[in-house]
Amino acid sequence: MLIVEDEDLVCMTAVLMLENAGFAVVEAASADDTRTILETDPTISALFTDIEMPGSMNGVELASRVAARWPHIRLVVTYGRVRLRNQETPDDGQFLAKPYYPDELLSAFAHA
Numbered sequence: 001m002l003i004v005e006d007e008d009l010v011c012m013t014a015v016l017m018l019e020n021a022g023f024a025v026v027e028a029a030s031a032d033d034t035r036t037i038l039e040t041d042p043t044i045s046a047l048f049t050d051i052e053m054p055g056s057m058n059g060v061e062l063a064s065r066v067a068a069r070w071p072h073i074r075l076v077v078t079y080g081r082v083r084l085r086n087q088e089t090p091d092d093g094q095f096l097a098k099p100y101y102p103d104e105l106l107s108a109f110a111h112a
Contacts, residue, residue, distance in 0.1 A: 001018055001023045001024065001025050001026070001044065001045065001046040001047075001048065001109075002025075002026050002027075002028060002034060002037060002038070002041075002044045002046070002047050002048070003015060003018070003025055003026070003027050003028070003048045003049075004027075004028045004029075004030070004031060004033075004034055004047065004048070004049040004050065004053065004059065004062065005027070005029070005048075005049070005050045005053070006029050006030060006050065006053040006054055007050075010050075010098075011027055011029075014048065014105065015027060017102040017105055017106075018048075018105070020102070021102070021106055023046075024043070026041060026044065029053075029054075030053055030054050030055035031049070031053060031055045031056065031057045031058070031059065031061070031062040032055040032056055032057075033055075034047070034049075034062060034066070038066065038069075038070060038073075044070075044073060045072065045073060045074065046073060046074040046075075046076070046109055046112070047062075047063065047066055047073050047074070047075050047076070048076045048078065048105075048109075049062055049063060049075075049076075049077055049078070050077075050078055050079060051077060051078070051079040051082070051084075052079065052081075059077050059078075059079070060077060060084075060088075060089070060090070063075045063077055063089060063090045063091070063093055064090040064091075066090075067090040067091030067093070071091065074093070074109060074112035075089060075090060075091055075092075075093030075094070075112055076089075076093060076094045076095075076096055076105075076108045076109055076112050077089050077093060077094070077095050077096070078095070078096045078097070078098055078100065079095075079097070079098060080097065080098035080099070083095065083097050092112070093112050094108040094109070094111050094112045095108075096108045
C-alpha cells in the first residue's frame with residue numbers, strides 16, 4: 001500500500017493504523033514521488049492519498065492518473081476541509097474525511 005501524505009504526524013498515524021492491520025506500507029510526501037514508486041514496486045495494490053499536498057498535482061488528480069495507468073490499484077482519498085462523495089473519487093474509489101479512525105480507514109479500503 002502506498003500512502004501519499006505531506007504532514008509527517010498524519011502520515012505516521014496512518015502508517016501505524018495500516019501496519020497494525022497487516023499491510024505493508026510505502027510512504028510518499030507528494031504526488032510527484034508516486035510515479036517512481038509505482039513503476040518500481042509492482043506489489044502496490046492500494047493508494048491512500050490526501051487531496052492537498054505540495055507538487056504538480058493534488059490527490060484527486062493523482063488518483064485519476066493512477067486509475068488510468070494502474071487500474072488494479074484500489075483508491076482512497078482523504079481530506080479534512082472538504083468532503084467528497086465517493087462518486088467524485090476516480091475509479092470507484094472511496095473518500096474518507098479527516099480525522100478518521102482505524103476501522104473507518106480499513107472499511108474504506110474494503111469498499112474501494
